[in-house]
Amino acid sequence: MKKKRSILRRCISCRAILDRVNMLRITREDKSAISINSGIGRSAYICKSKNCTQDPKLKKNLQRALKTNFDHKFYEVFIIETQNYK
Numbered sequence: 001m002k003k004k005r006s007i008l009r010r011c012i013s014c015r016a017i018l019d020r021v022n023m024l025r026i027t028r029e030d031k032s033a034i035s036i037n038s039g040i041g042r043s044a045y046i047c048k049s050k051n052c053t054q055d056p057k058l059k060k061n062l063q064r065a066l067k068t069n070f071d072h073k074f075y076e077v078f079i080i081e082t083q084n085y086k
């Protein structure tokens, strides 16, 4: 079996560098549509942890990383997606 090479990404919240499979990917696609774990475009990564996904500065960091402003709809989806993280 071929060994899968891990791809490392930096968390925009705590700045830890982790394997991409352990992270949540937020991608800004064309026309500022935002998707979670899908899509092609400018991406930001966050640890799948409560600490990072519920960081009060996260929204600001994300908006800066993706160079966009989120609408409320995206943030509602994000909170549902991340609510079970520990």
Ligand SMILES: [Zn+2]
Binding pocket: 011, 012, 013, 014, 015, 016, 046, 047, 052
């Ligand atoms: Zn983190």
